[in-house]
Amino acid sequence: MTIYDRSPHAAPHAPGTGARGHGHAHGPGFAPDRRHRLPAALRAPVEGRHWRELAYVLLSLPVAVTLFTYAVTMVSLGAGLLVTFLGIPVLAAALAGCRGFGVLERVRARALLGCEVADPEPVRPRTGNGPLAWTGAVLRSGASWRALLYALAQFPWAVFSFCVAVTFWATGWSLLTYPLWFWAFPVWGGQGGIQLYGDEQHAFYLDGPFEIAVTALVGLLVTLATPWVVRALTTVDRLLVHGLLGPSRLSARVSELESDRGVVVDTAAADLRRIERDLHDGAQARLVNLAMGLGLAKEKLAEDPQAAARMVEEAHGEVKTALQELRDLARGIHPAVLTDRGLDAALSSVASRCTVPVRVDVDLPERPAPAIEGIAYFTVSELLQNVSKHSRARSASVEVWRSEDRLMLQVTDDGVGGAEMSAGSGLRGLAERLDAVDGVLVVDSPPGGPTRVTAELPWRR
Amino acid sequence: MRVVIAEDSVLLREGLTRLLTDRGHEVVAGVGDAEALVATITGLHREGKLPDVVVVDVRMPPTHTDEGVRAAVRLRKVHPDLGVLVLSQYVEERYATELLAGSSRGVGYLLKDRVADVREFTDAVVRVARGGTALDPEVVAQLLGRSRRQDVLAALTPREREVLGLMAEGRTNSAIARQLVVSDGAVEKHVSNIFMKLGLAPSDGDHRRVLAVLTYLNS
Structure with missing residues (x-):
């Protein structure tokens, strides 16, 4: 992984600053201004x-x-x-x-x-x-x-x-x-x-x-x-x-896994809640409304065929919207194209939905394990959502490649920068999810941009 | 129009059959998976009764992934005159590119939801049967969105972009004119403007026009 250090003081690590110099987050106030003569x-x-x-x-x-x-x-x-x-x-x-x-x-x-x-x-x-x-x-x-x-x-x-x-x-x-x-x-x-x-x-x-x-x-x-x-x-x-x-190494690993398991369980529970809510507020509500509309239309049919036709028309619109919502929801759970064609096709599809032009470059000799593919996919889609929402970027790029037994992915944009991995932020949530599979997320986003987010996942598990 | 339907959901298969029959088309056969589809078409071909168009669902047994697309690509290779309309729960630009690759005759790729608009759907079936193209508006939006020629596309007027989208879906000039409620002449003017701005040679034939536009967007 490459971390680009922009501070003017970056060069040789003095004994006084050496061992602690490899911070992962670059924030304001990171680079010391003091120059030693x-x-x-x-x-x-x-x-x-x-x-x-x-x-x-x-x-x-x-x-x-x-x-x-x-x-x-x-x-x-x-x-x-x-x-x-x-x-x-x-x-x-x-x-x-x-x-x-x-x-x-x-x-x-x-x-x-x-x-x-x-x-x-x-x-x-x-x-x-x-x-x-x-x-x-x-x-x-x-x-x-x-x-x-x-x-x-x-x-x-x-x-x-x-x-x-x-x-x-x-x-x-x-x-x-x-x-x-x-x-x-x-x-x-x-x-x-x-x-x-x-x-x-x-x-x-x-x-x-x-x-x-x-x-x-x-x-x-x-x-x-x-x-x-x-x-x-x-x-x-x-x-x-x-x-x-x-x-001991074993107990350290055990406690790490315990907390990872906690994150996984929490995430899964939160996802289920979100799906339930989406179904309840979206498609289900629309279908109820539709049934009601059709019921009314049935009663009106004999006495006022024109009104009935209008109601059927409305119901038709409603059912198409419900279908659209169900499709989006299902895609959010797991996109079919990811299973069928892998990351390249799936990420191209995500990129085409992004509000800024995104260049996608996937260079993988073969497909990784489905679970890893899924996490990589959702990481990129969340990062691209951030690009759409916050970055004010004019263009972005997604790169995915393999480095020995790691799957690397990098999302770069030319926006305003200043993205932080603070508590409760989407990036922190993403980092926790990646951590649960022994992955790493590195954010490099100086104020004024550009923003570069790199994630590292195990190739197989 | 003689149609073969391949769709694993019996409910949807019956619905499609009813819909097409209602519009005066003949549903020659309805099958539930890709193997049966290929076998049926081969059988019909041997009898010299090749249908005009097949309507294929993407996900079918046994793997429920993309056997529909693969069967469609195979059928198009063996029977270049056969129109193939692929229906899918999701549309992905990638599948569209695979379907369109290397052939110059009738192909369609639509969201399943589109059957709700009966007129438009049957129009698309007929168009594909006659050797035209029917691409889902969502696929076209994806293609437009991810094209690397954003600077050229930005030079189009909003109306021209709209015409370009409809053109990429495979509509004829008169269909575009109907949709946008303008005259045929106005559409022709837009189309020639678009071809000029994109630097494409004007091509006759709606399907070749679609291919030219898609190739441009994909390059």
Whole structure:
């Protein structure tokens, strides 16, 4: 998928903005106006992001020591008591405590590393709400044991990364600032400068102007390298928090599917309501009216044939309108041409109903699964309706193609732009529907246009 | 006029038979699916009693998709003199293009609803039987809407657009004149204006005229 970044600031991703730069929605106020005069590599050591990461690593040590001590103590206690009935509740309490620490750790990671990790699956007793049921549930929950594993695994890593980070940071800054404080050696240290090498006969001190300059340069290099070292260290922390404190992949998928199923059920229910309403207000009402008109005409036939003829005429008009409405309704449920001839023909037909001229370009080697075809069809028809209603465009185009195992579609118009995926909008509804089949909707619509909406669907399912 | 009807709904088949008989046409046979239609036509052809026109529903057993269109295309290939009028719940420009492809004689493609206007419907049947064209106004609207020649079409006056639409439906000049309540001469003038603006060579024969217009809109 191609996202065209129009902001003047788009070029190389600085460490300070990199990881979060791939937003999907482009709205006003997205592009920062501030231009940095320093290149990214020089800016990194003084940037907020680096300080936050450093703070994380420094904090990790006391946190890890506490957590490790707690976990080892409580688990040993619980394990030791297992022979008595007390062991199990103690063990459960140990695990629950680890989960509690997990909450804090997720908050810390979110605040300092910007690492968004969802809560793991909650403890759900299968039967009842008593302490026994809760104990069982805590012990059975995979998330509890993963929290314990985190407490154990994080400790050695925290010690290691603390040492590395502090060493790098302190060395870098002290050598960089060496020209400012080397005078302290002759005044208080009784030597010319830092002793680089020395045995009984020789000693080499960093005291000449050239050596001081080289020392500062080395300090600068180490200082510049520090943010990357710290970032590499915190990457492991991110993985730990993600892997051990987040929801397991399976449970994440389950909750995703649960919400997808909710959307599908809601959409289906809403569609049924709409069809029912359309039938009730449209065709049904017309048929009632028609029956009434014909009934009247039948009675009038003998006494006033002319009036009867007029009524039959009206009824004839009414029944034709009812047929038209039924046809439109059926097309809205599922267009026959889609089943018979596929997306190309069906989309051409939709395009011809659009109020602006639409170029349709479907490039598919074969037909995708019917369900996917249907969703692609309704996505395009809804997007073209938006083009008709809101865009004030002069022309639009629809492109559909296959990219490996994805079906891609893109609707572009030259209208006023400013389309947003805000809550309750048609676009949001569309995005939710696509999401339900693991699809994606990307809207690129800067104010003033043009608008480009791209959707991605799985090829088969 | 001798007619064969292929329509799977017995109700509608009887209705069509009644309607056409009432107007003085002879319904030679009524069948319920595409296979039977082809078999019947082949049988009649062997006896030398090929009908003037067949009226075919698009959706028929066994798959209820587009066997009507496919049977129609097949019949037109084998029997170029046979008029084929396809009726459908929906009209799609795509089917119209398939039906019109590569033949110069009677073809029709109408919404089923059009049977409600008895006069117009029987006119269309007769027109197709005589080798003319009957395209549904909705198909024509789709063709006009999606044509890539919007700039040229925009140069037509509203009346000319109206005449162009009726022409694409397959109407004769006098039928257009009747519909628009103007003189035949006025229609002729509009038609020659349209052909000039579209840059088409004026062609004689209503069916060839339709093909020229449709080719233009589709290009």
